[in-house]
Every structure is written in structure tokens, then in C-alpha cells.
Amino acid sequence: MSYETAADHVSFQTIRSASTPELLRSARLEEQLSLFGRFSSTKIEEWNRNAGELQDAVMSQAAILCQRQLIEEGFGSPPAAYAFVAYGSAGRNEQTLWSDQDNGLIIGKGDGPEVKAYFDRFGVRLSQLLEQAGYPPCPGNVMTSNPLWRKSTEDWIRQLESWREQLGWEQVRYLMIAADMRHISGDSKLTGELRRTTHEIFEQDSGPEGNLAAAVLRNTIRHKAALNVLGQVITEQTGDHAGDFDVKYGLYLPLVNAVRYLAVEYGISASSTQERLARLIKLEVAPYRWLESCQNAFYTALRFRSMTSYLEEDGTLSETGYLPQSMLKQKEIRRELREALGTVKLMYRTLQRQQRYAERKWL
Incomplete structure (x- = not known):
């Protein structure tokens, strides 16, 4: 099925008309099952785009429900413009059907403490609604419920400049998250x-001491491809996933991080790995x-990410991130x-080699 046909087939009307978190979760699962059924017959680039459009529709509707709920509870409409943004795989438009939350808020200009109070409530409520719709909380707490990722435009700029000045491991990590926004x-103008x-x-x-590309490079090379010196795939040795392959940390993230570093090095502002x-x-x-x-390799990583095993509990889908050893036994997949x-x-x-050269240059 071509991308255009698939996009026409998935109208997301049930998602966009969902009036409660429960209906939104049900609509999401229904659309996901339909899309997953087309996985083997669609090019991964097209399928990934369809999955991203589905997730965008769910997240957008969750924001609408959040606003409606606050109006119904007497808190009124938003007292300032805002933008709901995504980070992580959602920011790069590379979600699986069971991705967790990675999001934040940009708040426009507004008068008085009531603006902050409103969006503090909005951010927490939106994160709760997304969880009710089936998105697990972000393990790193990159969510609208966390004040670190919910700021006015002015505060965002001050925060980014502070991270840029410090360039410690954690600050560089935050900057790279922000790069995927x-x-x-x-209000799309706020995001732009x-x-x-x-x-x-x-x-x-x-x-030299404040070179962002060099700092990103130091962070990047900590995560290496899961391939040993003999060219053998490194799988999990112990635990519930012994013999399975960790697609996210063994292949996908090392590739994404390396491409992101090159984007920073060459001044590329695109947020998706494919665009970079x-x-x-x-x-x-x-x-x-x-x-x-x-x-x-990137397309392979995308495809394998959506082939990993996943868990379903109370309507919430969460990925294990592992390609089971039964698949690894297939010659073509290996x-x-x-x-x-x-x-x-x-x-x-x-x-x-580039890092070693840079270190010698700075001595």
C-alpha cells in the first residue's frame, strides 16, 4: 500500500472526535492495530510517517481535552498563547506505536502569576491525560508535568544559554534533547x-573550552554499536531478555546520536535523523x-524498533526494546x-579519531 493510500485510509476521525481520555485510548489502540496490520506491506519510511501522524493526532487531541477540562472546572481558557512540543523519538518523528512520553510546553507572554499557575496545572493535567491515553511516563521525566520542560519563551532562552555555558554531561544531554524539539x-510561532x-x-x-560540537562528541561516543571485535552481535547475557538484542541502545540510539553530532558540527538545524x-x-x-x-542502517534500525516485543497492561503499550532471539535466528535478519x-x-x-585529534589540538 502506498503512503498516500495509507494516509487516506487512516483518517484518525475516531481519535479527533474522542471526548474523554478513555475514548481517546480506545481510538488510539484501534488505529494502531489497523496500522500495525500494514507493517509488512509498507516501506518503513512511509510506515514510520504514518505512525508519527497517528501519534500526533492522539497528542493533539489530548491537549484539546486538557484545555476543555480546565474550562469545565472553572479555570478558564489559557491566559497566554502556548505551544505543546515533542522531544526524543517523537521530536525526531521516529516513534514506535508504543513510545512513551517525551514532551514540553513553551508559554507565550502573559501578565501576572495566574499565567504560571494556569500552565503549571495544564502541564500536570496534560501529562496525566497522555498516560490515560496509553503513553507511559518518560523514564527521564521529560514531560510537561516537569517544570524543567515547561517554561515561558524568555525562561527557555535563559535555560538554554545556561546549559550552553556549562557544557557538563547533563547539560549537553539536555541540549541534545532540546535539539530534537x-x-x-x-501556537506554532512560539515553536519556530x-x-x-x-x-x-x-x-x-x-x-575550545566552550565548543559545543566537541562536548556533544564526548557524550556521543559513550554509546557504541553492540558488535564485538569478531563481528558478532552482542546480545543480553542474563535476565529476562537473555539472548535478545537491545535494538534501542545497541543500534538505534548510537546511530541517532552520531548523526545528531554531525548535524551540530555542520550547523544543520533539522530535528529528524532522516532530514539530518x-x-x-x-x-x-x-x-x-x-x-x-x-x-x-537508519532504516534498518527503524524497522527493527517496530519489530521488538512489547507489553500491554490496562490499555497501555510499552516497548521492551528487544529483538527476540527467535528473530535473530533468521538468516536475513542476522x-x-x-x-x-x-x-x-x-x-x-x-x-x-576525530576526538583524539581535537584533544591533541587543544593541548
């Missing part, structure tokens, strides 16, 4: 303005065949996995 609903400001902050020249790779290819920052291999991991391992060798 994408608009979901509300903050994205432009974020890019300008990233581009600031602060000398396309820009890197256009800029000819490396041989085309090398970047093409990275692109193929071949694709080793090939993708080999590409990522080569990327990291290149990045490690």
Missing part, C-alpha cells in the same frame, strides 16, 4: 521562534556511499543487523 499543537533561537545558541563561538542525513548528503560532508550506508551495526561501528571509529 518538534511542534505538536498550539524557539527553534531558531536554539540554533543561534548552538552556533555561538565560545572557544539528507542535509549531510547534500553538503557532501563525507563520501556519498558512506552516508548512504548510514541512511540504510545479516541486516550485522550490516547496520558494522556501519555504526565504522561511524564511531571515525568519531573517536
Whole structure:
């Protein structure tokens, strides 16, 4: 089925008309089952886009329900403009059907403490509604319920500048989360303005000690592809997933992080891995065949992420992140996995050489 046909087939009308969190969760599960049934017959790039559109529809409707509930409870309409944004895989438009929450709020100009009080309540309520709709809380607490990710535009700028000045491990991690920001609903101008400001902050020249790209590189090379020196796939050794492969941390995130670093290094402001790779290819920052291999590895990672086992509890879907060993026994899957991991391992060798060169240069 082509992307256009699939998009027409999934109208998301039941999602957009859901009037309660329970109906929203039910509509989401119904649409997910329909989309999952087309997984094997749709190109992964197209299927991933369909999955992202579905998740966007659910998150947007959750924001609408949140606003309605606060009006019904006597708190009124939002006293200032706001933007509901996504981070993580949702920000990169790379969600699985069972992704958890990764989101935040940008609050526009408004007078008085009632603005903060309203959006404090709004942020907590929205996170609760998303959980009721089937999205597990973010393990890292990157959610609208956390004040760190719920700020006015002015406070966001001050926070980003502070992270940019410090460049510790945690601050760089936060900056990279912010780099993946994408608009979901509300005032898109707020999102656009903050994205432009974020890019300008990233581009600031602060000398060797304040080099953002170098700091991102140090964080990036901590996560390596799960392939040993003999070219064998590294699987879990113990526990419930012994013999399974951790797709998220063994393949997907090392690749995403490496591409994000290259985007920062070359001043690319795009938030999705696919767009970043396309820009890197256009800029000819490396041989085309090398970047093409990275692109193929990325599509493999996307596909394998949606093939991992998942858990369902009370209508909430959560991914285990593991490709079961029964799949690893399939010759074609083993071949694709080793090939993708080999590409990522080569990327990291290149990045490690770059870091060693940079360290010698600064001595």
C-alpha cells in the first residue's frame, strides 16, 4: 500500500472526535492495530510517517481535552498563547506505536502569576491525560508535568544559554534533547521562534573550552554499536531478555546520536535523523556511499524498533526494546543487523579519531 493510500485510509476521525481520555485510548489502540496490520506491506519510511501522524493526532487531541477540562472546572481558557512540543523519538518523528512520553510546553507572554499557575496545572493535567491515553511516563521525566520542560519563551532562552555555558554531561544531554524539539499543537510561532533561537545558541563561538560540537562528541561516543571485535552481535547475557538484542541502545540510539553530532558540527538545524542525513548528503560532508550506508542502517534500525516485543497492561503499550532471539535466528535478519551495526561501528571509529585529534589540538 502506498503512503498516500495509507494516509487516506487512516483518517484518525475516531481519535479527533474522542471526548474523554478513555475514548481517546480506545481510538488510539484501534488505529494502531489497523496500522500495525500494514507493517509488512509498507516501506518503513512511509510506515514510520504514518505512525508519527497517528501519534500526533492522539497528542493533539489530548491537549484539546486538557484545555476543555480546565474550562469545565472553572479555570478558564489559557491566559497566554502556548505551544505543546515533542522531544526524543517523537521530536525526531521516529516513534514506535508504543513510545512513551517525551514532551514540553513553551508559554507565550502573559501578565501576572495566574499565567504560571494556569500552565503549571495544564502541564500536570496534560501529562496525566497522555498516560490515560496509553503513553507511559518518560523514564527521564521529560514531560510537561516537569517544570524543567515547561517554561515561558524568555525562561527557555535563559535555560538554554545556561546549559550552553556549562557544557557538563547533563547539560549537553539536555541540549541534545532540546535539539530534537518538534511542534505538536498550539501556537506554532512560539515553536519556530524557539527553534531558531536554539540554533543561534548552538552556533555561538565560545572557544575550545566552550565548543559545543566537541562536548556533544564526548557524550556521543559513550554509546557504541553492540558488535564485538569478531563481528558478532552482542546480545543480553542474563535476565529476562537473555539472548535478545537491545535494538534501542545497541543500534538505534548510537546511530541517532552520531548523526545528531554531525548535524551540530555542520550547523544543520533539522530535528529528524532522516532530514539530518539528507542535509549531510547534500553538503557532501563525507563520501556519498558512506552516508548512504548510514541512511540504510537508519532504516534498518527503524524497522527493527517496530519489530521488538512489547507489553500491554490496562490499555497501555510499552516497548521492551528487544529483538527476540527467535528473530535473530533468521538468516536475513542476522545479516541486516550485522550490516547496520558494522556501519555504526565504522561511524564511531571515525568519531573517536576525530576526538583524539581535537584533544591533541587543544593541548
